[in-house]
Amino acid sequence: MSPDISIHGIDGRVPPGAREFTTGQANRVWSVDAPTPYILKYYGDPTRAANEAAALRLLAEHGVAGPQLLAAEAEATPSWTAQSLVIAQPIPADQFLDELAEPLALVHRIPGTHIGRLAGARRHRRWSDYLHDRLRRYTAVAPDLGPVARHLHERIELADMNVRPVLLHHDLQPGHLLDESAGGRLLIDWELAIYGDSRSDLGRLAVRLGLDDPTPVLAIAEESDPAAEGRLHLYWHIHLLADAALSTDPSVRERAAARLSKAA
Incomplete structure (x- = not known):
């Protein structure tokens, strides 16, 4: 560059x-x-x-x-x-989901040109290829999570992964949504952005919110389909595995591993 x-x-x-x-x-x-x-x-x-x-x-x-x-x-x-x-204030945590729906819908309408990071990383031909690659990266760092990863690999193969890639923020959490003085809402910290399935954004959000069940975040989805909830749970588990393997905070790793154990 x-x-x-x-x-x-x-x-x-x-x-x-x-x-x-x-x-x-x-x-x-x-x-x-x-x-x-x-x-x-x-x-x-x-x-x-x-x-x-x-x-x-x-x-x-x-x-x-x-x-x-x-x-x-x-x-x-x-x-x-x-x-x-940006002259703005973070959206309060108790208003975060309600206020996130509109700006996130605008982001998810931006079409992707490939699968994966926008720049600086490998591009993938299929969304399932990207997910398999992420799981391999996580278990290379944390081999003890291999049994969970193998189960997720199997679930990916069974799921409908024929998705239309769109822009994902991929690090949604309180503090990253701001309220500008003029009344607009905007997202900051885009370094983890990718092109992929919009439900992956919601799965990662459920992890960041510390939810024991990701289903409530579907309420902010712009559109739904019969497979949406199943894919959401799959992505939630994948993002939990990422935290359990890669987080530099031991407490975050422990919480993610505990949620994975309960969901198994």
Whole structure:
């Protein structure tokens, strides 16, 4: 990816006076006061920088509210993006599902061009290929979860995976949906965005909300079909397995493993 330096003259360096508000993840984030205030984000994984930049461009192309990409360089060390500063407040957790429905419907209307990450990662021909690949990655890190993964591989083969890929945020959770002062709602933190089945977004959301049953999140789905609930449960289990295998927080791994055990 070549530098995307704009008329704002942003070069990826942290300017004097920038305020860091990194929240403990692998990335570092600063708020920069400038003639055009912006957010500067450094990434621990350069593929995530490329992916978030691609997602923000896609949102702008389709007229969906989101941070504006001002500049980016995925090949720098560290990789970085500069995004417009959004003056907004997070949606309260008790209102999150109700307020998420409309902006998420707009996102899920953006058609996908392939299966998988938008940039910086392998593209897949079929949605089932992507899911199998994810399961193999999880069990490579956590071989003890192999029996659960084998069961999920079997469920993928039995399910109807003839899905139309659309844009997924794939990290839906309270704090990532903001209320702009003008009354609009927008989603932030797009580094995990993929093209795939919209129900996978809901399955991951159910994991982030700590639900023991993912069915309630179907209420915000724009449309339904007879297989929707079955696919939702499958994706919920896959995302639980991801947390059990990959989370850097031991308590998150333990909770995910416990939910998987109950659901078995």
